[in-house]
Amino acid sequence: MSIPILWQNPFSFKLESLFISEYFSSLNEDEINILKEYGLNLKISRKLFNYAKFLKDLNLLNGLEIKVIKLINLNLVKPISSETYFKALMNVVINLLLKLIFESGAVLHKLSLPVSKSFEFKPEIFYSIERNELLFSKLQHLTLSVMPEFNIENITIFLKVLAKNITTISSLELVIFSDYESGLYYSLFHAIIRIIKSQKQLKWFALGGVDHPYGIISALERQKNSLQEVIINKCTYNKEFEVLKDCKNLETLRIINCSSKLLNLLDCKISTLEVVDCPIDVQTSIPLILENSGLLLQRLSFKSGNFGGDNHKVLEALKSFCPNITHLMIKYSKFSIQLLELIGNLQKLQFLSLCCIVDDDIPEEELKIRVMKFAGILPLTLQYLELMDVWLYSYVDILLNRCKAPLKKLLIYQFNHEKHTRALIEFCIRNKALNYVGVHRYSDLDKNFRKGVEAHLTNVALVPWYRIIVNL
Template sequence: MASKILMGDMPELMENILNNLKKDPNSLYSCSLVSRHWCKMSIPILWQNPFLFNQKPLYISEYFSSLDEDEIYILKEYGINLKISRKLFNYAKFLKDLNLSNLESKARVWTSLNLVEPISSKIHLDHLDALVNIVINLLLKLLFESGAVLHKLVLSFSELFEFKPEIFYSIGRNELFFSRLQNLSLSVIPEFNIENATAFLKVLAKNITTISSLELEIYSEYGPRSFHSLFHAIIQIIKSQDQLKWFNLVGEDHPTEFYGIISTLEYQKNSLQEVAIEGCAYSKEFEVLKDCKNLETLRIWNCSSKLLNLLDCKISTLDIVNCAIDVHTIPLILEKYGLLIQQLRFESKNSDDFDEALFFLEAFKSFCPNITYLYISSIEISIQLLELIGSLQKLQFLSLRCFFDDDIQEEELKVRVIQFAEILPLTLQYLDLGDTFLLCQPCLDIFLNYCNAPLKKLIIFRLDDEKDTRALIEFCIRNKSLNYVGVYRYSDLDENFRKEAEAHDANVVLVPSQRISVNC
């Protein structure tokens, strides 16, 4: 099979392999040097999002190799030492993801690197800002006219940057560029160039209907009335999409005013499947989400407790982080819809508020028996938590970021750990212990000695103790279904411990935790 891949006889498999290297430009570049076929496969992937990589943006010169003479002359007049070389590919055509902030940052670095004379004064800094603006507009014009088809666009407008009129002309002439845009992210910063941003968003509203994922960052205060036209443009974008499925709203300083943006989701009530709200105060606009009949996932992070009233809808994935618990509303809602919840993530707002956490656990134990994924953080490993875990007879994935009471006696601690190990349901396939046992060694070995859950994946914080290693080896021998053990502190893992653990069971591999972690 290896020879077939090298010869290019299995292009789909080859493409899948290379796509897994998207975030590793060095490996992708090495692949491009293997053969002509590998080069043709690797280069388009390497250039899908070049502005993401933390390297000197020398590649911008490759883009500029297709500039016409007038544009090259403009750069040289501003003091840019541009060297044009013959290119093998139309690199701009491969662009899939574009982050305007990253592009601006890389353009500034590239400009500084290619100036004939270095910047040395404020006057020269103003000159640099103007030149960077020219470079960005030239880049955008090239990208828009390259034949590229964008999939993801992240917009964060700088107050220094301004679109030139020819950019809007290029967009109008090259509708293909935005024709398959699926993901749009927009940060509405009060200090940025409002008119500039509004003009661009109006163009997007006229040219885009394919967005399935929209993320907005909203601030708490907006002064000038000119912002109203900006918000109107955002509203038009929401209205004009065929099927918006995912909506994420990030609030800075807990905004209370949303200018009709949330209410506009009424136009997407039949397609919206996931909503995430972060750092926002309550607003009546959010009530529109109750009409979203196909909403399956609701994420509420660091928000007003009133937003938990939005649970009055048929969702299967619930993600609550750093929110106060409404003791009067939650039981009524869960009693009505709790049977539908299959994935739950709960991070307590205040780890010291034992009563709040206890109330929440009791509510879910009573009304949510069908949970298959559970993530619990910042609460004590109490009898009530163990009872909840033990009651979930369909549980397959469990992640804990919990702690034991500081005042618990050693013998009682061991008993609690044994109870935890023995209460795990036999349906459990994935267990992420996080740093749960970090401060209570020697508990990991006790847990492993008493755990009989048929885990396929286990994640622990570290493995730097011979007793824990021995317990892990015995657990691997006893548990024939285990395939992976993830370690958060993998870089600190003793090589001898790793070899010893893997030597006793060829089916078990120790890996960095992020390789096997599962999120809801």
């Protein structure tokens, strides 16, 4: 009963690569002799199971290829000094593995392409795909990464084969850093477009690195009734993106490292919006998106260096139109009165992550008053609070002494003072819900502070921040 589960995705395990030899138990004598001729001495014995048949998740780059390289280095009769010879051997081993997997009766659910620039699919791989009609019949997740130095023609042929055999993809991720002067890319894009158009229920789509999509985004017109989440990363504005306006069931939109023009055309109604490292037009585009989304918006993340400027209109739009926000992440905003008023107005807020800027001209007494007000207005629905501000270190005790929110997780930049110890212990005694306190500068914690806290907090774990951090 356990074997089919353990062998669904063995390449993701942090194991030695010797398990690959279990696949090779299905090789015939001629194929075994090919490996021996290359100087690879594998101990191959017949097994009770056809392990390849159980594979469901195949990652050709970060999974299979890395394991194959380790396997070769461990089992060579003598070291190989020629890089060309090593690449040839790697190609042989990977193609033999793929042939075994594809002809075993395996039914893949997840596929990540391609392998490195040194790899190429042999013709017999395409024949193996044709022999297993069920191989891609349940494929749900496809990831494709293309770099200019990769064998574009070889990958394109493989994608054309995929396009003929798959209609079940629900999530598609494309990362294409391309040389558009090459005619090979037009064939590649055409194959990708065919795949997009032929899917019955594409729900999740991500595109990164494309200056000119050449029909890839337009192809989403066929998926406008099924698309629920779209991620655009490092893409230049193009009119094709306007097709997203027609995606009536779009719930989540994530825009990362893109131009402001892309933000200007996205006036969809969504429940989750994430904007990272984009020039934010705080006067027009963002307030318009917030107004259109209104009561639907529940999760919002702004992480941009220029958001700390005049963001009054954005905060006002949030306060006026979006009272149902449950998850809010704002990085590099001013620790302003308007921000505090917004947080106090979000009575359904469960998750709050802030990294704020403090103007140099704010008097210390005024800053203390704002911290007091901030602690007092935190909604009683709040369960997760992340504050990664260096300046807040001096006011941690004030924050904890006045906070009444029933937090389960608290993440803060630094604790390292006797008054912090007392404040944290008292906060934990009052707040029976708290499970974790995550510290960004955990390695800098004073030993006495750590001992003092842990001695009093039997039900609360003091941990490094990365162990409990939650993203939107």
